[in-house]
Amino acid sequence: MAPVPLPHLNNTTTRILSLLNTSTSLPHLRQIQAQLILHNLLNDTTIAHHVIINASHSPLLLNDIAHILFSTQLRRPHVFTCNSLIRAFSHSQACHHIPLSIYIRMQKTNVLPNNYTFPFLLKSLSDSRELKHAQCVHTHVVKLGHLGDIYVRNSLLDVYASCGHVGSCRKVFDEMPYRDVVSWTVLIMGYRNCGRYEDALVVFERMQYAGVVPNRVTMVNALAACANSGALEMGVWIHDFVRREGLELDVRLGTSLIDMYGKCGRIEEGLAVFRSMKERNSFTWNAVIQGLALAKSGKEAVWWFNRMEQEGFRADEVTLVAVLCACSHSGIVDVGRQIFDALVDGKYGFSPSVKHYACMVDILTRAGCLEEAFKCVKVMPHEPTKTIWGSLLAGGRAHGNLDLSEFAAWKLIELEPENAAYHVMLSNMYAEMGRWDDVEKVRGMMKDRGLKKDLGCSSVELEPNESVYQFVA
Structure with missing residues (x-):
């Protein structure tokens, strides 16, 4: 925000600014605020700006100031003061909706916004994912002639990108002269x-x-x-x-x-x-463990997990999912059990999520421990997901327990009745078992629902132009 020319500072203003800059507590700020209201000094843009800056750590105090500035005592606050308020509220995680309210009050009190108003207003709309309000503000930007300002345009790009409206984001981008x-x-x-x-x-x-x-x-x-x-x-x-x-x-x-x-x-x-x-955090360690899990280097992933704890980094939910996946892909059942049991016992400070249960079920089904896996599903405090039923389906087929596979397949169809793949898997299972009437029944369900088997596809990256090509079966 560009600074406005400061007026000549008299002794009273200087003393107030000094008090504001040395205030260390909320009660002290409230006392200063009361004196400012009493002597009608909030009309001074310099004083109002410093009050807002010093109150920015307290949403309640900022709310008071906003109410005063738009009260009957101050019918038309200066645009610089309004911009300061919008900026202060836009940095508060709990007050993303207030900058828009201030902007609406500016409209009602005939305070004309300038190009410094919109970037922080749009930032607050971006943080709160308010697409419709952002589109309205975009219209105001065009009407008021501020579309040429690159900071305003970038803010419009950001709000559309954050709201997932990438088409509008691209349109704004393509229309930018610079x-x-x-x-x-x-x-x-x-x-x-x-x-x-x-x-x-x-x-x-x-x-x-x-x-x-x-x-x-x-x-x-x-x-x-x-x-x-x-x-x-x-x-x-x-x-x-x-x-x-x-x-x-x-x-x-x-x-x-x-x-x-x-x-x-x-x-x-x-x-x-x-x-x-030179510097790492828990996200860095998680990326390493996840990479090793994908590479099916389970023992190495567990080693890095232990080293992470030894170096004082606290494992979070993502860490535990990654290391349990590594155990699953590498068949390290005992270590997976130990880590999961420690998680259930509260060692890591949080309860296992459905993703952790899914990993544990996958570990057990891959190892053929189907009864233990099914027991884990029955006692878990979460509703089983398609990933969990998918693990039971695959484990049952791999280890010859077709009754469990059939049960899991029907659960998958209940969860996603429009997914053709589950119907095809169930039909193939019945065919393997020689249950042709059931095969016909499942095929009939697919026909009634208008389902078709999805085509398989794969992709490959080729040099020299480094293009990624997709092949469909």
């Missing part, structure tokens, strides 16, 4: 957040051709798109760029690289990144 690194980054983030990873990487490539140098946030979002689309070559290019530019691997960037290498099947490179990092 784009900076923030503009490109927000569009990449928007595509990434809605799962359009290939589109995110296309925008990232276009950014290079436009001569815009990516920043750390750009690379974190691009790496996430690489990780989820399997675009290893692009991820390696980003890593090479980081090295060429001599950028230090901070926690976010380093963790993103580890996650990308792990999901693309190059966990050794991810471990090399981990070792080169």
Whole structure:
């Protein structure tokens, strides 16, 4: 926010500002506020601005000030004061709705907003995912002629991206006469957040051709798109760029690289990144353990899990899911039981979620412990998910317990009656058992519901243009 020219500070204003800057408690601020109201000094934009800054840690005090500024005593507060209020509330996690209320009061009191009003107003709408209100504010931006301000445009990009309205985000982006690194980054983030990873990487490539140098946030979002689309070559290019530019691997960037290498099947490179990092947090450790789980290196994942605890990092829910998945993929049943039992006993400070139960059921069904797995499902305090029933279905088929597989298959159909794959699996099971009447029954259900078997597909990344091709059976 650009500063307004300060008026000549008289002795009274100087003393008040000094009191505000030295106040250390909420009661003290309330006493100063009472004196300001008594002597009608909140009309002074400099004083009002400093009051707002000092009250920004207290939503209740900010609410009082907002009410006073729009009371009958001050029918038309200065736009600079309103902007200060909007900015203060936009940084409060519990008050994202209030900036919009202030903006509406500005309209009612004929306070004309300027280009410094909209970025923080739109930030609050982005945080609260208020798409309809953002569209209304977008209309005001156009009517008032502030669309040429790049900070306002970037804020519009951000609110549409955060609300998952990537089409509107792209439209605003395409209409921008000038784009900076923030503009490109927000569009990449928007595509990434809605799962359009290939589109995110296309925008990232276009950014290079436009001569815009990516920043750390750009690379974190691009790496996430690489990780989820399997675009290893692009991820390696980003890593090479980081090295060429001599950028230090901070926690976010380093963790993103580890996650990308792990999901693309190059966990050794991810471990090399981990070792080169000066600072790590629990997310970094989680990325390593998840990568090892995907690589089916269960024993190594457990070793890193133990090392994580030894170095004083607290395991969270994601950590436990990752290490239990590693045990499942590698058939480490006893260690999986120990970790899960410790979780149930409260060692980690939280109760197991349905994901943890799903991992434990998967560990047991893969090992053929079907009765134990089914008992785990019956005693769990959560409703079984399709993942859990899917594990029982697969385990039952693999270990010859077709009754359990049949039971699980019907549960899956109950959960997702429009999913053709479950019907096909059940039909195939009945065919294996020679129960042809039941095969006909399931096929009839599929016909009545208009279900067709989904086509299988796979993808492969080819050089030299590093394109990802999809093949459909």
